[in-house]
Amino acid sequence: MEAQKYVWEGAIPLQIHLNESEVTTLLLLLPALILAPRIGYLPLLIPLIKPHFAATLPPGVDTVWFDYKGLPLKWYIPTGVLFDLLCAEPERPWNLTVHFRGYPNNLLIPCEGEDSVKWSFINSLKEADYIISGNCKNVMHMSQFDQLELWHSVMNGNLEAYLRTSSKLKFGIVEDEYTLKIDLCSQKSRKTTGEVGMGGQMKTGKCFTLHDALKSLMPEFLVDKSLIDEESFRLEGEDEQVILSEDLSSNRMAAEGREISCQSVESTCTSGAAEIKLVRIQGIEPKLEIPFSWVVNNLKNPEHFLHICVCLKFPQVNSLDR
Amino acid sequence: MDVSSWDGTLSLNEFSLAAQAFEEKWKISNSASPPWLWVNAPIRPFVASQKVDGFLSMENICLLRPSEDNGAEVSRLEEEKTSLSEKEEAIDDATLVHSNHHEVHYYDFHIVYSASYRVPVLYFRGYDSDGLPLQLNEIEKDLPACSAKVLLESKWTFITQEEHPYFNRPWYKLHPCGTSEWMKLLFLDEAVLAESKVAIELHLVSWFSVVGQVIGLRVPIEMVNGRIN
Numbered sequence: 173m174e175a176q177k178y179v180w181e182g183a184i185p186l187q188i189h190l191n192e193s194e195v196t197t198l199l200l201l202l203p204a205l206i207l208a209p210r211i212g213y214l215p216l217l218i219p220l221i222k223p224h225f226a227a228t229l230p231p232g233v234d235t236v237w238f239d240y241k242g243l244p245l246k247w248y249i250p251t252g253v254l255f256d257l258l259c260a261e262p263e264r265p266w267n268l269t270v271h272f273r274g275y276p277n278n279l280l281i282p283c284e285g286e287d288s289v290k291w292s293f294i295n296s297l298k299e300a301d302y303i304i305s306g307n308c309k310n311v312m313h314m315s316q317f318d319q320l321e322l323w324h325s326v327m328n329g330n331l332e333a334y335l336r337t338s339s340k341l342k343f344g345i346v347e348d349e350y351t352l353k354i355d356l357c358s359q360k361s362r363k364t365t366g367e368v369g370m371g372g373q374m375k376t377g378k379c380f381t382l383h384d385a386l387k388s389l390m391p392e393f394l395v396d397k398s399l400i401d402e403e404s405f406r407l408e409g410e411d412e413q414v415i416l417s418e419d420l421s422s423n424r425m426a427a428e429g430r431e432i433s434c435q436s437v438e439s440t441c442t443s444g445a446a447e448i449k450l451v452r453i454q455g456i457e458p459k460l461e462i463p464f465s466w467v468v469n470n471l472k473n474p475e476h477f478l479h480i481c482v483c484l485k486f487p488q489v490n491s492l493d494r
Numbered sequence: 495m496d497v498s499s500w501d502g503t504l505s506l507n508e509f510s511l512a513a514q515a516f517e518e519k520w521k522i523s524n525s526a527s528p529p530w531l532w533v534n535a536p537i538r539p540f541v542a543s544q545k546v547d548g549f550l551s552m553e554n555i556c557l558l559r560p561s562e563d564n565g566a567e568v569s570r571l572e573e574e575k576t577s578l579s580e581k582e583e584a585i586d587d588a589t590l591v592h593s594n595h596h597e598v599h600y601y602d603f604h605i606v607y608s609a610s611y612r613v614p615v616l617y618f619r620g621y622d623s624d625g626l627p628l629q630l631n632e633i634e635k636d637l638p639a640c641s642a643k644v645l646l647e648s649k650w651t652f653i654t655q656e657e658h659p660y661f662n663r664p665w666y667k668l669h670p671c672g673t674s675e676w677m678k679l680l681f682l683d684e685a686v687l688a689e690s691k692v693a694i695e696l697h698l699v700s701w702f703s704v705v706g707q708v709i710g711l712r713v714p715i716e717m718v719n720g721r722i723n
Binding site for chain 1: 501610611627651654655656657663664669671672674675
């Protein structure tokens with residue numbers, strides 16, 4: 173339970189600059205400083221950001237969007253995931269630019285404020301439900317009131333309310349040999365689940381680990397168990413798309429009904445094998461030997477997806493003037 | 495695939511087979527219409543190598559707006575470039591009179607496999623004659639009346655806007671969460687379909703017979719009748 177609490181309390185300090193072309197005042201405009209919850213979404217911060225810039229905005233209808241170094245940000249991805257994905261070297265505060273006009277409709281799905289985010293959340297929850305139980309009934313049969321309560325608990329970062337409401341979903345937690353051993357241990361010795369989980373005390377041979385999960389998703393990139401610690405080298409995507417990262421199709425672990433959404437940094441592959449340089453989940457770089465069920469149960473996002481950010485390292489291309 | 499205990503879903507491999515069969519049957523029984531084409535999925539180097547991955551595509555389809563005075567849809571399929579208009583059905587005079595005032599909208603349709611829902615999903619996007627993308631309220635006018643009504647009632651869950659799984663651009667899609675349920679119903683009484691191969695080949699035909707109606711694309715009766723032979 174501890175770990176989930178830390179995750180829900182996690183936040184990214186943002187420094188939000190107004191897009192230059194929308195600044196209509198000659199006065200020096202300071203950026204807005206906002207603490208953004210990891211498990212939240214950027215459009216939900218607009219009510220906090222807008223007053224800061226309201227005086228300088230031109231009259232008209234607002235269509236708010238954000239960019240990081242020119243890359244329009246997908247608003248339906250949790251803030252923490254965006255940060256983990258785009259800042260291999262965590263930037264604090266994270267400098268983003270906000271736009272109130274000129275929404276790039278050809279690149280970004282339109283966002284009509286809180287409603288859009290809520291429905292995106294509910295639809296993701298339905299998708300998770302479908303993968304876990306083969307239909308969307310758990311979510312569809314939730315009363316309007318409960319759905320709203322669930323959404324509000326996410327908006328407000330209220331873990332208690334979330335756990336209370338989501339128990340009505342009957343998703344349950346992922347169970348395997350690891351979690352069963354924990355139950356036995358805690359009954360005998362009254363240790364907390366968290367303590368037993370983190371160390372290398374469990375026999376990793378039998379448990380399905382994070383490494384095993386990654387291997388099934390990206391087998392070509394996990395040749396070695398150890399991460400090679402050489403000078404890393406990230407290729408920028410060549411194509412004209414400015415949207416960040418490819419979204420790997422969610423991989424269904426049929427036996428245990430786990431859910432993974434795997435995203436990696438956009439890059440073009442030249443020749444030679446690429447390798448995983450780092451794996452980041454909720455801002456943490458977990459040891460790959462950790463039992464996967466622990467990772468899922470504690471680090472998943474409220475819509476029941478586990479977002480794994482992977483940074484790939486490509487071998488340097490030999491220069492031609494040798 | 496045992497049809498009696500079938501859950502209404504199919505695997506990626508089965509989808510590829512079904513797509514092939516659908517493509518062929520469409521060509522045979524619907525020669526007046528532009529064909530569906532199989533497109534291989536663009537290769538992404540960092541994704542675990544998958545088996546055959548791709549989707550069916552039918553693009554630049556011209557849909558005329560249905561005329562106001564009848565409930566049944568009058569939209570018809572035409573390939574944009576052919577000057578000969580081969581009509582699927584007779585057009586009544588009332589439509590012809592109004593046709594000068596109707597804007598022409600063009601649509602791209604993709605049938606893509608959803609790994610999460612394990613069913614085919616229809617993705618689409620529309621443009622006006624200037625090539626500008628259509629918003630949902632404009633697309634709504636091209637839909638058959640009953641679809642427009644459902645759209646009104648389930649604004650966020652019927653037609654959703656999402657990134658195309660391969661092209662990273664916003665497309666519209668028909669939300670797939672109910673698909674497996676009604677696919678099960680479609681095959682429920684078909685004792686003749688106990689043979690799984692036949693069932694797979696007809697999967698997309700059956701699927702499209704339902705989905706197509708939502709957006710006003712008709713499946714010619716020959717495609718459906720063919721299976722009884």
